[in-house]
Amino acid sequence: MRHVTDMKVSPPLSAEELGGMAGRTVTIHGIVQRIRKLGWGAFVILRRHDGLVQCVMGREGNEEILESLDVEQSVRVTGTVEEARVKDLSINPRTVEIRIDSLEVLAVPAEQSPVDMTKKVLDLHIDTNLDLRPLTLRHPVERARIRVADTLAATFRAALAGMGFTEIHTPKICSAGAEGGANIFRVKYFDREAFLAQSPQFYKQMGVGIFERVFEVGPVFRAEPHQTSRHVNEYTSLDFEMGFIESFEDVMAVEMAVLKRMMRMVRERNGYQLEMLGAKVPEVPSGIPAVTLEEAHKVVLDVTGEDFTGEPDLSPEEEKVLCGHSFREWGSEFLFVTHFPTEKRPFYTMDDPDRPGTTLSFDLLLRGLEVTTGGQRIHDYGMQVEKMKAFGLEPRSFEGYLQAHKYGLPPHGGLAIGLERLTARILDVENIRLTTMFPRDVKRLTP
Amino acid sequence: MRHVTDMKVSPPLSAEELGGMAGRTVTIHGIVQRIRKLGWGAFVILRRHDGLVQCVMGREGNEEILESLDVEQSVRVTGTVEEARVKDLSINPRTVEIRIDSLEVLAVPAEQSPVDMTKKVLDLHIDTNLDLRPLTLRHPVERARIRVADTLAATFRAALAGMGFTEIHTPKICSAGAEGGANIFRVKYFDREAFLAQSPQFYKQMGVGIFERVFEVGPVFRAEPHQTSRHVNEYTSLDFEMGFIESFEDVMAVEMAVLKRMMRMVRERNGYQLEMLGAKVPEVPSGIPAVTLEEAHKVVLDVTGEDFTGEPDLSPEEEKVLCGHSFREWGSEFLFVTHFPTEKRPFYTMDDPDRPGTTLSFDLLLRGLEVTTGGQRIHDYGMQVEKMKAFGLEPRSFEGYLQAHKYGLPPHGGLAIGLERLTARILDVENIRLTTMFPRDVKRLTP
Numbered sequence: 001m002r003h004v005t006d007m008k009v010s011p012p013l014s015a016e017e018l019g020g021m022a023g024r025t026v027t028i029h030g031i032v033q034r035i036r037k038l039g040w041g042a043f044v045i046l047r048r049h050d051g052l053v054q055c056v057m058g059r060e061g062n063e064e065i066l067e068s069l070d071v072e073q074s075v076r077v078t079g080t081v082e083e084a085r086v087k088d089l090s091i092n093p094r095t096v097e098i099r100i101d102s103l104e105v106l107a108v109p110a111e112q113s114p115v116d117m118t119k120k121v122l123d124l125h126i127d128t129n130l131d132l133r134p135l136t137l138r139h140p141v142e143r144a145r146i147r148v149a150d151t152l153a154a155t156f157r158a159a160l161a162g163m164g165f166t167e168i169h170t171p172k173i174c175s176a177g178a179e180g181g182a183n184i185f186r187v188k189y190f191d192r193e194a195f196l197a198q199s200p201q202f203y204k205q206m207g208v209g210i211f212e213r214v215f216e217v218g219p220v221f222r223a224e225p226h227q228t229s230r231h232v233n234e235y236t237s238l239d240f241e242m243g244f245i246e247s248f249e250d251v252m253a254v255e256m257a258v259l260k261r262m263m264r265m266v267r268e269r270n271g272y273q274l275e276m277l278g279a280k281v282p283e284v285p286s287g288i289p290a291v292t293l294e295e296a297h298k299v300v301l302d303v304t305g306e307d308f309t310g311e312p313d314l315s316p317e318e319e320k321v322l323c324g325h326s327f328r329e330w331g332s333e334f335l336f337v338t339h340f341p342t343e344k345r346p347f348y349t350m351d352d353p354d355r356p357g358t359t360l361s362f363d364l365l366l367r368g369l370e371v372t373t374g375g376q377r378i379h380d381y382g383m384q385v386e387k388m389k390a391f392g393l394e395p396r397s398f399e400g401y402l403q404a405h406k407y408g409l410p411p412h413g414g415l416a417i418g419l420e421r422l423t424a425r426i427l428d429v430e431n432i433r434l435t436t437m438f439p440r441d442v443k444r445l446t447p
Numbered sequence: 448m449r450h451v452t453d454m455k456v457s458p459p460l461s462a463e464e465l466g467g468m469a470g471r472t473v474t475i476h477g478i479v480q481r482i483r484k485l486g487w488g489a490f491v492i493l494r495r496h497d498g499l500v501q502c503v504m505g506r507e508g509n510e511e512i513l514e515s516l517d518v519e520q521s522v523r524v525t526g527t528v529e530e531a532r533v534k535d536l537s538i539n540p541r542t543v544e545i546r547i548d549s550l551e552v553l554a555v556p557a558e559q560s561p562v563d564m565t566k567k568v569l570d571l572h573i574d575t576n577l578d579l580r581p582l583t584l585r586h587p588v589e590r591a592r593i594r595v596a597d598t599l600a601a602t603f604r605a606a607l608a609g610m611g612f613t614e615i616h617t618p619k620i621c622s623a624g625a626e627g628g629a630n631i632f633r634v635k636y637f638d639r640e641a642f643l644a645q646s647p648q649f650y651k652q653m654g655v656g657i658f659e660r661v662f663e664v665g666p667v668f669r670a671e672p673h674q675t676s677r678h679v680n681e682y683t684s685l686d687f688e689m690g691f692i693e694s695f696e697d698v699m700a701v702e703m704a705v706l707k708r709m710m711r712m713v714r715e716r717n718g719y720q721l722e723m724l725g726a727k728v729p730e731v732p733s734g735i736p737a738v739t740l741e742e743a744h745k746v747v748l749d750v751t752g753e754d755f756t757g758e759p760d761l762s763p764e765e766e767k768v769l770c771g772h773s774f775r776e777w778g779s780e781f782l783f784v785t786h787f788p789t790e791k792r793p794f795y796t797m798d799d800p801d802r803p804g805t806t807l808s809f810d811l812l813l814r815g816l817e818v819t820t821g822g823q824r825i826h827d828y829g830m831q832v833e834k835m836k837a838f839g840l841e842p843r844s845f846e847g848y849l850q851a852h853k854y855g856l857p858p859h860g861g862l863a864i865g866l867e868r869l870t871a872r873i874l875d876v877e878n879i880r881l882t883t884m885f886p887r888d889v890k891r892l893t894p
Binding site (some may be wrong): 001002003004006008009012014047049050076106108110111112113114132134137138143146147150154157162163164166167168169170173174185186187189192203207209210213219223225233234236243244250252253256286290291330379381382399400401404408409410411419436437439440442445446447 | 476600696
């Protein structure tokens with residue numbers, strides 16, 4: 001018997017810590033991202049957990065190592081931190097560089113990577129980028145997007161935890177779909193058929209009866225056959241559901257508070273990434289404009305002359321026009337659209353008693369794209385059973401879900417934010433596939 | 448156009464805040480958990496997001512409301528916070544109660560709940576408990592377990608984020624399984640067949656090449672046909688993977704640091720839950736004992752006389768014996784067992800060059816149950832391809848995964864903790880189904 005202790009646990013220096021260590025000697029490890037060999041020696045750019053660091057290595061005494069040193073080798077270096085002014089935006093920290101005293105190679109690749117990491121931006125076809133994802137994600141621009149998504153998800157959780165929400169983990173293998181329709185994946189579950197969760201909707205609502213306020217960050221699955229830049233078939237959904245609302249605008253207000261904190265944290269934590277990506281985080285204004293779907297169609301008619309009056313939803317083109325209008329006229333890149341018609345929203349959506357045929361529902365648009373869907377839900381058992389029947393559904397198929405309503409639920413509502421879409425709009429990435437590590441679409445199951 | 452603002456957003460008072468408000472008037476909402484009507488009025492116990500609060504309501508002027516007030520009604524009450532000494536461990540805060548001035552009913556259930564919430568512990572058969580999960584989870588004891596699991600997952604993430612780990616979200620629909628074998632669920636993915644992720648293993652390792660240190664908290668799926676108290680078919684896996692390790696004990700050391708923080712946070716945040724559940728959080732000692740599998744068998748032989756020498760794994764009985772021994776002799780409820788044989792560990796596990804036939808792998812046992820599996824992974828491309836072949840696998844089927852090795856990976860290792868198992872052992876819950884909200888097993892797909 002021996003003992004394991006945690007005395008040796010020492011996390012790697014952060015880029016920020018390293019930036020403040022000029023004059024000190026450090027030992028760090030990293031992977032060679034780029035190397036530029038010159039007469040006097042070489043610039044060695046190391047990839048670390050939170051940035052690239054520039055190292056300088058003299059030729060004298062290092063001839064042999066320099067000869068064989070190459071990209072994607074894992075190394076440990078010891079050297080002196082020196083002040084520097086590095087202009088390359090992919091470097092972090094940019095205020096120092098490391099003058100290498102000694103370098104040890106810990107692992108070498110079997111082959112030369114087919115991806116050229118010296119480019120500022122990978123100019124690969126998106127299919128090539130995604131085929132080589134374990135490699136292309138090693139590029140600083142690709143990494144940066146994932147780090148921003150990380151901040152968004154972590155801040156979503158922290159903001160809600162601070163408002164009395166409980167985090168839940170709900171099953172992804174289910175006996176029925178929340179959103180209905182054909183867009184559902186089927187699983188062979190032992191001797192029967194099951195489905196992959198299209199959303200945690202049912203479970204969030206059950207959660208309201210249990211914890212009053214719940215949230216979940218997790219995968220959802222949509223078997224949508226569309227191959228567009230706005231769709232993937234598996235994505236990360238930021239979900240919350242809250243009890244005791246007085247109006248569906250309470251949900252929008254909480255979203256606004258959460259978004260404020262998310263945008264602030266991205267600015268605070270991801271300055272390096274934002275600068276490298278040339279991205280500008282949208283401001284959450286003191287009031288987010290909200291229009292009904294009817295008003296939204298009218299705005300589009302006024303701006304473009306195109307008449308969508310009576311259409312039950314917004315087209316992608318309308319979303320772009322509306323966001324442009326909102327920014328120009330109302331000073332907000334965020335725009336709520338409310339009161340979608342009953343037939344376009346799922347059966348659990350509460351109808352608006354004051355506007356028959358419409359629901360207490362909303363979408364949030366950002367920079368031309370819908371990033372959130374939410375609304376007030378039905379909490380009354382009788383009302384829910386009626387609406388299921390009106391939708392041609394069989395209440396008996398939803399027995400577990402309806403337990404919550406039958407035995408009591410407070411008035412409640414909630415929403416879902418698509419993490420990939422939100423990240424894409426914040427960073428102005430055209431195709432949401434590039435905001436996630438390993439996207440899944442109709443044609444893509446690997447890597 | 449109107450504006451939505453977040454000025455009205457006000458999270459519910461926490462139990463702790465409420466406990467410090469004696470003498471003040473408050474308006475709170477909640478769901479009636481229990482009600483005891485007496486001659487002078489009633490005790491009304493409200494279920495809130497983080498505890499139950501005791502309210503007292505006089506009969507005078509409230510006859511009509513008292514007549515109809517019943518469990519599972521959603522209410523808003525205004526009243527005076529008064530000091531009190533409540534002995535009932537399910538109440539939180541226990542230092543105050545609310546004398547109700549006015550009560551408004553916001554929603555009423557359609558039917559009386561079949562679950563009796565007045566019992567200290569639900570004495571239902573586990574199948575009944577799980578069939579009625581949206582209701583049984585409203586019981587304070589059931590809620591408490593989920594809140595502890597919430598703390599564990601949140602602290603796992605916070606601890607690792609503080610050590611330079613990046614959170615990742617990896618696909619759950621995959622083209623191949625990480626763990627191999629028959630225990631994999633099949634999905635119909637458009638016109639082909641896909642699989643549900645048995646673990647994020649492949650993606651974590653690719654993540655090491657990208658971010659050096661990564662973690663994920665997410666669902667994993669195992670089509671294990673066992674119907675035991677230690678298995679569910681979908682569970683929440685706490686995963687991490689770290690680069691630049693010098694030994695697989697570096698992984699064990701980081702786990703130890705993370706566990707320390709997790710145990711401390713449960714004690715700090717979940718005092719109410721622990722007291723009600725009568726649970727004692729295990730101490731992480733200054734050194735966690737570690738024995739090889741061979742030594743472990745020897746301990747079992749010494750203690751019980753049963754000879755498992757040469758067995759390639761530990762039986763559940765051995766795990767119990769070993770934990771008892773570790774606690775008695777070495778003062779630790781946690782015990783690492785290392786060096787499982789090559790054939791019992793997945794193909795990505797690094798063999799121990801010093802002990803042929805064994806691997807640089809470990810399990811962590813806690814109170815008689817394996818709660819973690821981890822180890823050092825193969826980072827060298829040639830070595831990995833060789834081991835795949837030795838395992839009868841076709842390297843071409845793992846092309847995406849092997850990109851990471853081929854083009855360079857640092858030495859690395861990682862682990863996975865089963866959240867349900869860890870929660871169960873901390874809280875001494877016999878069946879892990881009761882530590883999750885909506886478990887899935889061979890027979891259960893609902894609710």
